Amino acid sequence: MEILAIVLGCIAFLGCGVHSQSCANITMDSCTIPEGKIITSVTSPTPDNCQQFCQIYKSCHTWVFRTIIDNTENCDLLAMNIEELLGQCQEVGSYRTVSFEDCIDPTSVSHCEGFSQGGCSFTGEILETLPGVVDRQTCALSAELRNAEYWMYNVETDDCVLYGINNFDRTCNTARGPNNGQGNC
Numbered sequence: 745m746e747i748l749a750i751v752l753g754c755i756a757f758l759g760c761g762v763h764s765q766s767c768a769n770i771t772m773d774s775c776t777i778p779e780g781k782i783i784t785s786v787t788s789p790t791p792d793n794c795q796q797f798c799q800i801y802k803s804c805h806t807w808v809f810r811t812i813i814d815n816t817e818n819c820d821l822l823a824m825n826i827e828e829l830l831g832q833c834q835e836v837g838s839y840r841t842v843s844f845e846d847c848i849d850p851t852s853v854s855h856c857e858g859f860s861q862g863g864c865s866f867t868g869e870i871l872e873t874l875p876g877v878v879d880r881q882t883c884a885l886s887a888e889l890r891n892a893e894y895w896m897y898n899v900e901t902d903d904c905v906l907y908g909i910n911n912f913d914r915t916c917n918t919a920r921g922p923n924n925g926q927g928n929c
Contacts, residue, residue, distance in 0.1 A: 775832045784820075791807075807820065808822065868913055869910040872906045874906070
């Protein structure tokens with residue numbers, strides 16, 4: 745019993761390295777980029793290449809790469825960091841075992857901080873849809889309490905959707921990251 749309590753505490757508090765998910769798998773969706781924050785848009789074959797374009801511009805703090813746009817400008821270079829971008833997004837989410845807050849904190853030592861995905865569609869079992877949840881932190885706590893695989897929080901509606909592990913899948917068409925983060929995220 746004592747070992748079980750230690751293991752559960754370790755998983756809940758630290759993550760203990762038991763998950764393969766990283767900060768690159770957090771979701772930020774329905775984001776509106778304020779006027780003047782897009783430095784330029786370029787055509788890029790990969791997210792790594794998009795990040796390299798961002799590194800050319802001193803004012804570029806974040807890049808956004810979209811796979812749904814073929815043969816056109818699919819890489820936006822932004823003069824805003826991940827925290828500023830988060831404030832422009834209506835939906836956020838994460839695997840239960842990944843700390844969303846650490847992933848958006850530039851001083852964190854989490855793997856792949858500043859990276860995220862968007863344009864995601866989700867399939868699988870919905871465990872709960874909780875209305876009136878006050879913030880994303882409470883939604884993440886709800887995922888812990890329900891042992892959900894993934895949670896999504898809608899800032900506008902205050903809805904928290906908890907997905908189970910059964911047949912869960914997430915497909916995204918947008919990747920984002922900082923100008924100087926690890927390219928293998």
